[in-house]
Amino acid sequence: MKDRYLSVAVLAFGVIYTIAAWNLPRAPVGNPLGPVYFPLGLGLLVTIIGFLMLLQSLKSHHEERAHAKSGKSAFQILATLVLCVAYALMFNKLGFLFSSFVFLSALLILLNGLRKWLMSLSISILYTAGVWYLFEKVFLINLP
Amino acid sequence: MAMLEYLMYGFKVVFIPSNFLWLTLGCFLGTVIGMLPGLGPATGIALLLPLTFVMKPETALITMCAIFYGAMFGGSRSSILLNIPGDGSAVASCFDGYPMTLKGEAEAALAISAIASFIGGLISSIAFVLLALPLAKIALMFGPPEYFALMVLALTATASMSEGKVLKGLLSMALGLMVSMVGLDPQSGVSRFTFGNLELHGGIDFVVVIIGIYGLGEVFKNLEKIGRGEMLQPIKKKFGKIWITKEQWKRSFIPILRATPIGFLIGILPGAGGTIAALMSYNVEKKLSKEPERFGKGAIEGLAAPEAANNACSIGAILPTFTLGIPGSGTAAIMLGALMIYGLQPGPLLFEFYPEIGWGVVASLFVGNFVAAIMNLPLAGLIVRILAIPPKILYPLVTALCFIGVYAINLSVVDFYLLILFGILGYAMRKLEIPTAPMILASVVGRKFEQSFRQSLMISGGDFSIFFKSGISVTLLILAVLSLVYPVISAAVKRKRHAI
Numbered sequence: 001m002k003d004r005y006l007s008v009a010v011l012a013f014g015v016i017y018t019i020a021a022w023n024l025p026r027a028p029v030g031n032p033l034g035p036v037y038f039p040l041g042l043g044l045l046v047t048i049i050g051f052l053m054l055l056q057s058l059k060s061h062h063e064e065r066a067h068a069k070s071g072k073s074a075f076q077i078l079a080t081l082v083l084c085v086a087y088a089l090m091f092n093k094l095g096f097l098f099s100s101f102v103f104l105s106a107l108l109i110l111l112n113g114l115r116k117w118l119m120s121l122s123i124s125i126l127y128t129a130g131v132w133y134l135f136e137k138v139f140l141i142n143l144p
Numbered sequence: 145m146a147m148l149e150y151l152m153y154g155f156k157v158v159f160i161p162s163n164f165l166w167l168t169l170g171c172f173l174g175t176v177i178g179m180l181p182g183l184g185p186a187t188g189i190a191l192l193l194p195l196t197f198v199m200k201p202e203t204a205l206i207t208m209c210a211i212f213y214g215a216m217f218g219g220s221r222s223s224i225l226l227n228i229p230g231d232g233s234a235v236a237s238c239f240d241g242y243p244m245t246l247k248g249e250a251e252a253a254l255a256i257s258a259i260a261s262f263i264g265g266l267i268s269s270i271a272f273v274l275l276a277l278p279l280a281k282i283a284l285m286f287g288p289p290e291y292f293a294l295m296v297l298a299l300t301a302t303a304s305m306s307e308g309k310v311l312k313g314l315l316s317m318a319l320g321l322m323v324s325m326v327g328l329d330p331q332s333g334v335s336r337f338t339f340g341n342l343e344l345h346g347g348i349d350f351v352v353v354i355i356g357i358y359g360l361g362e363v364f365k366n367l368e369k370i371g372r373g374e375m376l377q378p379i380k381k382k383f384g385k386i387w388i389t390k391e392q393w394k395r396s397f398i399p400i401l402r403a404t405p406i407g408f409l410i411g412i413l414p415g416a417g418g419t420i421a422a423l424m425s426y427n428v429e430k431k432l433s434k435e436p437e438r439f440g441k442g443a444i445e446g447l448a449a450p451e452a453a454n455n456a457c458s459i460g461a462i463l464p465t466f467t468l469g470i471p472g473s474g475t476a477a478i479m480l481g482a483l484m485i486y487g488l489q490p491g492p493l494l495f496e497f498y499p500e501i502g503w504g505v506v507a508s509l510f511v512g513n514f515v516a517a518i519m520n521l522p523l524a525g526l527i528v529r530i531l532a533i534p535p536k537i538l539y540p541l542v543t544a545l546c547f548i549g550v551y552a553i554n555l556s557v558v559d560f561y562l563l564i565l566f567g568i569l570g571y572a573m574r575k576l577e578i579p580t581a582p583m584i585l586a587s588v589v590g591r592k593f594e595q596s597f598r599q600s601l602m603i604s605g606g607d608f609s610i611f612f613k614s615g616i617s618v619t620l621l622i623l624a625v626l627s628l629v630y631p632v633i634s635a636a637v638k639r640k641r642h643a644i
């Protein structure tokens with residue numbers, strides 16, 4: 001079933017991409033279609049792939065083995081994602097040192113639990129200080 | 145022998161103290177990263193790539209080769225000790241390596257894997273030296289249409305190597321090419337797929353793609369495993385002397401010599417990577433063995449062969465990368481990316497105009513091989529302790545490193561969002577069993593691929609028949625079609641046989 005959904009998604013994506021490619025601006029100089037050929041070809045290719053995948057998935061009926069879903073891991077992945085976005089949002093505003101420390105501490109506490117907070121915080125301090133030193137002093141790259 | 149002179153020059157470059165220091169450090173970092181379960185050479189180089197931006201090009205490439213090298217040595221450590229392959233190419237090392245550990249022969253297993261890797265790497269490095277210049281000369285005959293055909297072959301071959309999943313392989317390739325379309329078109333100045341976002345005008349840096357897919361994507365996958373309670377085996381920490389007996393050497397010697405050319409040749413072929421090389425040489429040994437029943441139960445030759453093939457393959461894969469600009473594997477694609485970051489053109493001119501880079505890299509293969517072997521034999525007992533780092537600490541650190549690595553490329557936070565996006569994509573691709581290597585390859589060569597296509601059309605004035613005018617390009621295109629059709633046919637034949 002998973003493959004069938006995927007193939008429909010691929011097919012739709014291929015069609016949308018093809019249309020978007022056709023609507024790309026034409027080149028002001030040289031062959032006006034120059035910048036269009038390649039994306040157009042790619043869009044068509046993906047459409048064909050999606051179509052063939054759909055045919056394949058309709059033909060095969062093999063059972064999929066169900067993975068034991070774990071709510072815990074889904075939560076951890078989602079929480080990590082949220083933290084990543086938060087990190088991107090605060091990186092420039094709050095500076096590298098503060099945001100990295102908070103980010104890594106949060107990730108570590110997320111996986112290891114609150115009880116090991118001391119370990120999590122010390123690793124974060126070490127990491128943040130280490131990277132900061134490496135960038136500012138060795139590579140001479142300025143961090144915000 | 146002019147070649148020896150060049151090579152000596154290369155050695156001189158490698159032995160400049162700062163270069164040698166980085167080489168050693170690269171071997172160490174590579175070994176460590178290769179060793180950590182779930183992180184292979186591709187992830188390793190991707191993570192450490194930004195580190196090399198501040199170096200001189202030759203130092204950077206030598207360091208990167210060393211990381212690659214160390215990772216090939218280290219990749220099998222977790223296969224042997226934990227039955228968790230560091231990456232695909234270390235899968236075959238689990239078959240007999242882990243049973244050896246269970247039998248109490250972990251020391252011999254670690255030793256033979258390093259010895260086999262060393263011999264495989266050494267012989268292949270020699271082959272590399274002999275083939276580099278002739279191959280680079282062939283590249284001189286290539287014009288845009290031939291390059292286009294060559295890249296078609298490399299891409300389709302990589303896509304079709306994803307066994308039984310040709311369509312998904314092609315899909316992954318198309319995705320990579322689409323990524324490389326984003327930004328201002330260098331020939332006409334037209335902006336494509338930027339959605340009005342100025343930051344996207346410069347295009348998407350393939351380093352972000354690589355770190356997202358191999359780094360962050362890998363983290364998500366491993367978080368899932370941690371959540372399910374996997375990867376929590378205790379690890380053996382005390383080792384005896386890491387060496388092998390005469391009897392074990394006798395068993396392994398010939399398989400190593402057989403596996404090396406297999407690995408090297410598979411490495412040169414576009415698309416087929418270390419996984420295929422290792423599995424193939426394992427199967428060859430099993431077929432040739434007088435006692436095939438020992439395989440899978442801790443046969444030392446069953447570990448030696450894939451280890452030698454694996455390292456030979458990694459060197460084979462660098463050969464077309466440096467001489468033709470066509471990477472033989474996902475990891476080699478990252479190396480090509482690094483070359484391009486420094487504005488260097490792979491090919492004959494690289495060896496002529498930048499001998500310190502071309503020959504420095506070649507010489508670093510030899511030196512790196514020695515350094516990695518030393519690290520993995522006498523020092524192996526110490527280094528494998530790193531495997532004891534709990535994954536729950538490791539993966540948060542890797543996550544943070546992904547971000548800081550991406551930041552180092554453009555010093556822009558916009559790349560963070562792209563990184564997260566590609567991380568999610570990488571994770572989704574793994575869940576949906578879509579191979580990632582074709583996408584990486586395509587995103588690295590994508591721009592050049594399109595340029596060669598359009599340059600050809602410009603030469604011919606828009607006539608598509610230019611791609612079929614020279615013998616070279618026709619041959620390459622036919623091979624590309626064959627590479628796509630072959631898996632389909634062979635699957636059909638197999639099915640028929642089963643039906644009978």
